[in-house]
Amino acid sequence: MENQENFDKVRQILEENSKDKARLIPILQAVQEVYKYLPEDVLTFIASELDISPARVYGVATFFAHFTLKPKGKHIIKVCDGTACHVKRSTTIIDAINAKLDLTATENTTKDKLFTLETVSCLGACGLAPAMVIDNEVYGQVTPEKVTKIIDDIMKQEGK
Amino acid sequence: MAIDLEKISSKYQKAFKQIPKRIIICAGTGCVANGSLKVYDEFLKTAKELKVDVCIELKEEDNKGTLISKSGCQGFCQMGPLVSVFPDDILYTKVKPEDVKEILEKSIIKDEVVERLCYKNNDKFYKGHAEIPFYAKQKRYVLKNCGFIAAEDIEEYISIGGYASAKKACLEMSPEQICKEILDSGLRGRGGAGFPTGRKWDLTRVQPGPKKYVICNGDEGDPGAFMDRSVLEGNPHSVIEGMIIAAKAIGADEGFVYVRTEYHLAVERMKNAIKKATEIGVLGENLFGSGFNFTLHVMEGAGAFVCGEETALIASVEGKRGMPKPKPPFPAQHGLYGKPTVINNVETLSTVPLIIRDGAAYYKTIGVETSTGTKTFAITGHVKNTGLIEVPFGTTLREILFDIAGGVTDDKGNVSEDAFKAVQIGGPSGACLTKEHLDLPLDFDSLRKAGAMVGSGGLVVMNQTTCMVNVAKFFMQFTQNESCGKCVLCREGTKQMLMMLEDITEGRATEETIPLLEQLANAVRLGSLCALGKTAPNPVLSTLKYFRDEYDAHVKEKRCPSGTCSNLTKITIDQSKCIGCTACARKCPVGAIKGSLKQKHSIDQNVCVKCGVCVNTCKFGAVKRG
Numbered sequence: 008m009e010n011q012e013n014f015d016k017v018r019q020i021l022e023e024n025s026k027d028k029a030r031l032i033p034i035l036q037a038v039q040e041v042y043k044y045l046p047e048d049v050l051t052f053i054a055s056e057l058d059i060s061p062a063r064v065y066g067v068a069t070f071f072a073h074f075t076l077k078p079k080g081k082h083i084i085k086v087c088d089g090t091a092c093h094v095k096r097s098t099t100i101i102d103a104i105n106a107k108l109d110l111t112a113t114e115n116t117t118k119d120k121l122f123t124l125e126t127v128s129c130l131g132a133c134g135l136a137p138a139m140v141i142d143n144e145v146y147g148q149v150t151p152e153k154v155t156k157i158i159d160d161i162m163k164q165e166g167k
Numbered sequence: 168m169a170i171d172l173e174k175i176s177s178k179y180q181k182a183f184k185q186i187p188k189r190i191i192i193c194a195g196t197g198c199v200a201n202g203s204l205k206v207y208d209e210f211l212k213t214a215k216e217l218k219v220d221v222c223i224e225l226k227e228e229d230n231k232g233t234l235i236s237k238s239g240c241q242g243f244c245q246m247g248p249l250v251s252v253f254p255d256d257i258l259y260t261k262v263k264p265e266d267v268k269e270i271l272e273k274s275i276i277k278d279e280v281v282e283r284l285c286y287k288n289n290d291k292f293y294k295g296h297a298e299i300p301f302y303a304k305q306k307r308y309v310l311k312n313c314g315f316i317a318a319e320d321i322e323e324y325i326s327i328g329g330y331a332s333a334k335k336a337c338l339e340m341s342p343e344q345i346c347k348e349i350l351d352s353g354l355r356g357r358g359g360a361g362f363p364t365g366r367k368w369d370l371t372r373v374q375p376g377p378k379k380y381v382i383c384n385g386d387e388g389d390p391g392a393f394m395d396r397s398v399l400e401g402n403p404h405s406v407i408e409g410m411i412i413a414a415k416a417i418g419a420d421e422g423f424v425y426v427r428t429e430y431h432l433a434v435e436r437m438k439n440a441i442k443k444a445t446e447i448g449v450l451g452e453n454l455f456g457s458g459f460n461f462t463l464h465v466m467e468g469a470g471a472f473v474c475g476e477e478t479a480l481i482a483s484v485e486g487k488r489g490m491p492k493p494k495p496p497f498p499a500q501h502g503l504y505g506k507p508t509v510i511n512n513v514e515t516l517s518t519v520p521l522i523i524r525d526g527a528a529y530y531k532t533i534g535v536e537t538s539t540g541t542k543t544f545a546i547t548g549h550v551k552n553t554g555l556i557e558v559p560f561g562t563t564l565r566e567i568l569f570d571i572a573g574g575v576t577d578d579k580g581n582v583s584e585d586a587f588k589a590v591q592i593g594g595p596s597g598a599c600l601t602k603e604h605l606d607l608p609l610d611f612d613s614l615r616k617a618g619a620m621v622g623s624g625g626l627v628v629m630n631q632t633t634c635m636v637n638v639a640k641f642f643m644q645f646t647q648n649e650s651c652g653k654c655v656l657c658r659e660g661t662k663q664m665l666m667m668l669e670d671i672t673e674g675r676a677t678e679e680t681i682p683l684l685e686q687l688a689n690a691v692r693l694g695s696l697c698a699l700g701k702t703a704p705n706p707v708l709s710t711l712k713y714f715r716d717e718y719d720a721h722v723k724e725k726r727c728p729s730g731t732c733s734n735l736t737k738i739t740i741d742q743s744k745c746i747g748c749t750a751c752a753r754k755c756p757v758g759a760i761k762g763s764l765k766q767k768h769s770i771d772q773n774v775c776v777k778c779g780v781c782v783n784t785c786k787f788g789a790v791k792r793g
């Protein structure tokens with residue numbers, strides 16, 4: 008366990024959910040809030056505490072799109088690629104960000120761990136298509152130009 | 168002691184009478200993204216500066232200032248942030264913090280209208296909801312209060328008759344009577360399949376107890392749909408009330424509201440609403456003194472489209488991978504933890520209290536014979552007014568597109584007569600409707616006959632610049648990603664279909680690709696267990712049916728008629744028109760355009776991502792897609 012403080016939080020989350028295996032998904036969601044991802048050894052620990060197999064925990068953690076087993080960047084960019092955004096050319100937004108941050112479909116976190124780019128199926132902000140969320144702030148009707156500027160602004164704040 | 172709804176209601180109404188005016192600021196996801204919370208803060212700040220008496224909660228009876236509230240989604244998302252002033256019924260659109268002072272001075276201190284902030288169309292100005300065609304042509308029944316009450320104020324909900332239906336169901340109606348009333352109303356599930364809700368309840372009611380569950384399915388995974396989100400955000404108590412009535416009808420004492428975790432605001436509002444409902448006593452033990460108990464929990468979905476399927480959703484609530492099971496046994500017999508369970512969609516549940524209030528006979532007068540009532544649609548894509556609408560079943564596509572949504576727009580955003588190409592209805596399981604369907608009444612059965620489905624109600628409008636093969640590929644990518652992997656034909660078949668569509672859009676397809684694609688589509692439909700796989704081929708089959716020529720152009724001529732598929736498209740600069748202004752080069756996000764001032768520019772095709780910024784930037788028509 009890399010960090011005692013985080014580990015104590017995991018114990019606390021397990022207690023709060025009464026170590027109920029039916030509450031595995033809320034438990035994983037809370038643990039991911041702490042670590043920003045799901046470390047493998049923590050998954051094994053959760054399995055033994057809930058008295059279920061690590062395979063079941065791993066199975067759930069890999070089934071749902073919300074969970075990630077890899078550490079993510081500090082700022083998470085979620086570009087909506089739902090139907091409405093797609094017909095309003097959201098792929099050009101994704102391409103522009105990939106080009107700007109030197110990312111690919113498989114390598115979606117920048118080397119300096121500042122940004123992670125994700126695509127999501129629908130943010131439900133279809134009225135504002137194409138839409139994008141950075142750190143829970145929604146940006147509507149974005150264009151490749153606007154996106155470049157938004158990222159530049161964040162980089163400036165980060166002193167890059 | 169049992170809760171006294173009348174007392175809460177009359178106390179609220181008495182306090183409400185004392186306030187001169189009310190400002191409602193839309194705090195739905197769309198308006199928040201456009202900055203409506205900043206507008207809200209500005210109202211509070213400026214009111215203080217102008218010494219306008221305001222309140223944000225209607226708690227004290229001696230409160231006499233203007234009430235400023237935040238509402239859920241009002242539907243007119245394109246025009247947000249929306250600010251309404253009552254009782255004057257003024258609707259201000261695209262309000263910015265700097266407009267707040269003028270609104271307060273003119274519409275609150277005085278009784279004037281700030282015309283420049285009102286909705287305008289073709290130079291005509293519209294003052295309020297009653298006049299704006301977008302609202303005037305709708306029938307807002309389920310959404311009536313969504314966006315017009317303070318979403319989180321349970322007392323306001325009670326003051327407009329909220330929880331009276333739950334009380335009636337608990338005290339005056341037997342479970343059989345409730346089921347019969349809902350069956351008689353003709354209400355059909357709004358989640359997609361359209362199964363009669365009353366029958367579903369009755370099937371669960373007759374199962375042996377004592378433990379039964381009610382689940383609200385708010386796992387709105389359809390890309391391009393946000394009806395459920397809006398109801399959960401804008402009127403969460405109507406969903407809770409519907410669940411109480413369902414619980415009483417089937418004899419359940421526990422329920423879950425399953426909401427996608429992507430809907431932060433909806434999750435938060437629902438949690439708050441349950442907390443308040445429990446505090447006030449409309450949830451918990453001995454409801455309304457009837458001896459009936461019901462508790463409710465929120466469960467956040469973790470992002471899996473297949474969990475919209477009942478049995479998969481149940482598995483996920485139990486903390487397992489969300490994979491569907493064969494039916495029968497139906498959830499009505501063997502549901503959550505093996506107990507009889509009713510699962511209803513958000514919109515279905517929020518309709519229930521209205522049916523109990525108005526009666527089945529009235530409800531049946533709305534809509535058409537086999538599809539009664541109203542349906543909400545999320546209308547998005549290439550139309551003037553995107554947003555959330557509600558119309559009676561049987562309304563035609565033409566009325567929705569042209570009267571309510573204000574017409575189809577071209578790529579530059581201007582309404583154009585011949586811009587319309589197709590509407591995708593029903594999401595990844597749905598189909599395309601084209602010009603020939605414009606006068607088709609939208610209801611469960613006529614859509615089924617046309618090879619489409621109501622689905623959850625997403626309407627994505629596409630104009631002539633949309634590549635239909637790309638749309639089919641998009642949906643296939645979605646279903647392929649979301650296939651849970653249980654059935655081989657769904658798991659492998661959708662993958663193969665996607666690869667064939669990629670071959671077509673990237674110029675590798677041969678004459679054999681399309682027949683093979685059709686063959687596989689039928690196999691996937693037959694060989695899958697749940698609706699995800701059974702309906703996955705629909706977008707491909709319907710685009711093949713109506714837009715065969717586009718497929719042929721991709722395959723035979725290696726050409727994408729709309730210039731969307733980047734492998735079959737090039738963006739070039741017409742050297743005879745380019746004046747070397749550098750505008751395009753400066754805007755190119757990837758630096759693909761070479762050339763200095765007053766020199767002809769050119770595009771490096773290896774670097775270009777075909778985003779089209781240059782096409783829209785060039786004032787001389789020199790940059791072309793094709």
